[in-house]
Amino acid sequence: MKKIKTVLALLLILSLAFTALACGGGESDDKGLxxxxxxxxxxxxxxxxxxxxxxxxxxxxxxxxxxxxxxxxxxxxxxxxxxxxxxxxxxxxxxxxxxxxxxxxxxxxxxxxxxxxxxxxxxxxxxxxxxxxxxxxxxKEDESGFFAGIAAALHTKTNKVAVVNGIAFPSNVNYQYGFMSGVNYANKHYGTSAEIVELPAYAGKSSITDEDVGGNYIGAFADQAKGKVVGEALLAEGVDIMLVAAGDSGNGVFAAVKESAEGNYVIGCDVDQFDDGATGSRNIVLTSALKNMTPIVAAQLQKINDGTFKGENALLGAAEGGTGYVSEDGRHQLSEDALAKLAEVYELVKNGTVVPASSYNGHKPDNFPGLN
Structure with a gap:
């Protein structure tokens, strides 16, 4: 009798296990994304x-x-x-x-x-x-470029700054026009006198309209050698701070600045590039112009997980937390004065008082809402 009970118990356990497997139990309940x-x-x-x-x-x-x-x-x-x-x-x-x-x-x-x-x-x-x-x-790369332009104008010692781009795609033109807008804003409102240096030999043409947009375009996103040539040419013109928005070509610009005299800087692009600026005992990255994708990716995944996700083609700026600049301690070399002024103007961009020029809004770097 004892053996029969044992066999029946085993059969019951096996039956329950089979039922759980057949119903998909034991795996999907605890499975996350x-x-x-x-x-x-x-x-x-x-x-x-x-x-x-x-x-x-x-x-x-x-x-x-x-x-x-x-x-x-x-x-x-x-x-x-x-x-x-x-x-x-x-x-x-x-x-x-x-x-x-x-x-x-x-x-x-x-x-x-x-x-x-x-x-x-x-x-x-x-x-x-x-x-x-x-x-x-x-x-809205123009906003991040705008913050970079203000930082450059506030920190330049030679009063010559520049932006270096890869190809004149709309996103790169946005960075360029935004940077130029920021320099002009700082000159107008903060008493700086920075000149934006553009080398005619490297002027860009819009990939959309074929319009001459000026600036300093390498002509590629994966040509470090040419990036270094453009960087060296700008340094020779007296430029001491450059926003670099040129993909892998930008590493050539970084190399040129690293090999130059101390006191020359770059501003990183898209993400925090402070680590890329290390060279010996110094760092050439003043700050970085940001696209804040890290928290936004996390937030969208959380919405998927929670069942609140909504499909969207979003254009993100300061108002949505999408653009900005690096201000975290130890990740930039901005002065306290620059940090205060950037925080002030960030709010103006966020609330729409200042709208930097871009490839899509019809404004120009010398004529945009909030400049005058």
Missing amino acids: HVGILTTSGVDDGSFGQACYEGIQNFVGANPGTSVNDIKEDDFGRVVQAVADVIADYDVMVMPGFQFSGAGSVAKENPEKHFILVDSYPKVGEEEVQLDNVYAMMF
Whole structure:
């Protein structure tokens, strides 16, 4: 009898276990979001990939049971297919960079999945679309450039400053016009007398209108050698502070400044680039103009997790917490006076009193709301 009871007990346990497996129990109840991040430069690139990955890590750290996996596809021509190949394994895919706009087609075909695009809006074919399962963020680079221009004007010793860009895409022109607006604002309101140096040999042409936009354009985002040439040419003109918005080409500008006399600086772009400025016992990064993607990625993941997510093609500025500059202790070399003035003007940009010039708003660096 005792053996029969034991056998019956074992059969009951096996039956319950089988029922749980058949119903999917024991796994999905505790399973959190599985997040993928697909980049072309890795999650340790010191730029978009790393900033987005840190946002995901912040989310994962605050939500036990969630997880992240990073995938790298360095062939720009394969990124959309790479998303399609792996999306079945993830609940959410985060994709930083303009090259991922074509993933809109994958998002449309997978409405049960969520997608976060950074610095691009989704496209299906050639058509820009807005999808319920995609949060796509772009930024008002003109605002971040504006803060950089003010910082440069307040700190220059030679009264010569410049902005160096890669290619005259709208985002780069935004940085350029914003920087020029900031210098003009500081000259008008803070008593500075900074000159914006533009080398005619490196003037840019808008990728949209073919209009001559001036500035200092390297002509590529992955040409460090030419970036160094442009940086050296500006240093030779007496420029001592440059905003560098040129992708990998910008590393050449950094190299030129590192090899120059002490007292010359760069302003980083998109993310905090202070670590990139270290050279010997000094650091050449004055501050960095920011796109605040880290907290926004984390916030959107939290909304997906909580069931409050809403698809959107968002344009983010100071009012939405999307733009800014580095002011964290130990990560910049701004004076107390500059920090105070930047905090003041940040509020004016945030509330719309100051609207820097950009490629999209029709204003010019010498004539924009709030200048006069």
